[in-house]
Amino acid sequence: MSRRRGLSGASTAKRSSVAGDPVAWLLIEPGWTAYDASGGKYGKVKEVLGDVQSDIFHGVLVERGLLGDEEEVVADRIAEIHDGHLHLA
Numbered sequence: 001m002s003r004r005r006g007l008s009g010a011s012t013a014k015r016s017s018v019a020g021d022p023v024a025w026l027l028i029e030p031g032w033t034a035y036d037a038s039g040g041k042y043g044k045v046k047e048v049l050g051d052v053q054s055d056i057f058h059g060v061l062v063e064r065g066l067l068g069d070e071e072e073v074v075a076d077r078i079a080e081i082h083d084g085h086l087h088l089a
Contacts, residue, residue: 020082025050025057025075033085034062034073042088046070060086 025048034042043064049072050057059074079089 020084023081023083025081026052026055027083028060028081028086034060035085035087037079037088039087043071045086 028045028048030045030047032045034045036042043062045060046063047061049059049061057075059072059078062071062073063069064071073088077088078086080087
């Protein structure tokens with residue numbers, strides 16, 4: 001598995017609504033907010049995990065809490081991806 005780090009595709013994504021239109025996983029960037037299924041803040045994306053050349057999305061590494069604990073969130077747990085944030089299932 002290769003890891004994509006710090007690509008800045010979201011800065012070029014067109015924003016057309018407050019909530020953000022759905023976007024492809026390739027636009028996810030470190031710093032995006034992850035929300036849990038109930039809409040509460042879950043953490044911040046630290047790293048995107050995937051193979052860009054094969055277009056295979058594995059998930060994201062999320063930094064949580066004051067101590068910055070890291071948790072890998074696999075793609076199957078991600079329900080929606082919008083510009084600037086993602087929602088977990």
